[in-house]
Amino acid sequence: MIGNRFAPAAQPLLLKGAKPLGFGDKSTSDAPIDIMIGKDDRIAEVSQRIEAGGDVRVVEAKGAFVSPGWTDLHVHVWYGGTDISLKPEQCGAARGVTTMVDAGSAGEANFHGLREFIIEPARENIYAFLNLGSIGLVACNRVSELIDMRSIDIDRTIAAVEANRDVIVGLKVRASAVITGGWDLAPVKLAKKLCRILKLPLMVHVGEPPPLYDDVLGVLTEGDIVTHCFNGKAGGSILEDEDLYRLAEQAAARGIVLDVGHGGASFSFDVAKAALSRGLKPQTISTDLHNRSLDGSVWDMATTMSKLLSLGMKLDDVVAASTTAPRRAIRLPAENLLEVGKPAEFTLFDVVDSDLTVKDSQGATSRLTRLFEPRYAVIGAEPVTAHRHVPAEGSAGGHACPHCGWKS
Structure with missing residues (x-):
């Protein structure tokens, strides 16, 4: 556990009457349980009924679900270090998310700042994919991190990973003409080579070609991650290209992780619905939250999860993803x-009836009739009251970059 690691809890925490969901075969959503968490931030007892002592803080779940902590695989939280990142x-x-993974905001030249000023003080657990480009997303899409080989320092990138293996979980490369111009597949191949050396997975942003989404899939191997897998961009959508759709199916079958990575320009209801109707599910659901998508089409993790639920994913599958x-x-x-003895990291939430109109990244609307509502994020023995993000009035159309119009 990375977050909350400097101060032990002041008192034990008892979660009462929560329905477990997403823990595997041993859990059932029909029988509420109590969970005692000790001052050491680890699970002390799990039972159908636990009596609270005088020094125990109690959170009444009142039949809410308890799952492993929601984990957002793609966010941008290098606040102050890039022009797109959130706090x-x-x-x-506060949104029910206990673990976040920053997806390439920092490269080797500025990762130390992300670690010192964001990762280490955070109460959440924060990990990072290190950007292949040395400067990361300092001036996102105004100054590309991958202009040519002068943008990459192989030795320093390897050294940064080796010095921070406790928090760096892989490399990130953006494979899109908006970023790399005509450099095509070369950055993906180089990033994959470094990942083989480092024995870490590669996360690839797929967007406007070149390179082709098809060719990117050919470079990746088991454990690598394709984020924005259901984007609706011309030339990069699996809905408009049957050959690409089959390649995506084959990639998933050989262990490549298809990640939603919603973002401001990278998720299509039509593409996701078509893929789900044919049995192609995303392995992971993530938001790609940044300051141009927060009040736009994304809002938060709960809303993103609700969108996948509305498009046909089963509740259990959404929670697992x-x-x-x-x-x-x-x-x-x-x-x-x-x-008992495992670090405590949970999200308490309800699934409620709803009538909420939301948008995808292309501006298409959909109505959510069932909605994930986070109640608490539990990190160790610390319960954090949580709720969905309410976007600023008049901002539902998204925030494009004032310089290039980009909303990834």
Whole structure:
């Protein structure tokens, strides 16, 4: 556990009457349980009924679900270090998210700042994919991090990973003509080579070609991650290209992780619905939250999860894709998370009836009749009251970059 690691809890915490969901075969959503968490931030007892002592803080779940902590595999939280990043508290525990993975905001030249000023002080657990480009997303899409080989320092990138293996979980490369111009597949191949050396997964942003989404899939191997897998961009959508759709199916079958990575320009209701109707599910659900998508089409993790639920994913699958699956993708423990002695990291939430109109990244609307509503994020023995993000009035159309119009 990275977050909340400097101060032990003042008192034990008892979660009463929560319905477990997403913990595997040993859990059932029909029988509420109590969970005692000790001052050491680890699970002390799990039972159908636990009596609280005088020094125990009690959170009454009142039949809410308890799952492994929601884990957002793609966010941007290098606040102050890039012009798109949010503060962790804008998309973390207050939204039900206990673990976040910053997806390439920092490169080797500025990762030390992300670690010192964001990762280490945060109460959430924060990890990072290191950008292949040395400067990361300092001036996102105004100054490309991958202009040519002068943008990459192989030795320093390897050294940064080796010095920070406790928090760097892989490399990130943006494979899009908006970023790399005509450099095509070369950055992806180089990033993959470094990942083989470092024995880490590669996360690839797929967008406007070149390179082709098809060719990117050919470079990747088991454990690598394609984010924005259901984007609706011309030339990069699996809906408009049957050959690409089959390649995506084959990639998923050989262990490549298809990640939603909603973002301001990278998720299509039509593409996702078509893929789900044909049995192609995303392995992980993530938001790609940043300051141009927060009040635009994304809002938060709960709303993104609700969108996938509305498009046909089963409740259990949505929860798994938002908890244990992203943990596995970054090689964190994902089994037996309710066992005594394990670090406590949970999200308490309800699934409520709703009538909420939302948008995808292309501006298409959809109505949500069932909605994930986070109640608490539990990190160790600290319960953080949580609720969905309410976007600023008049901002639902999204915030494009004033310089280039980009909303990734």
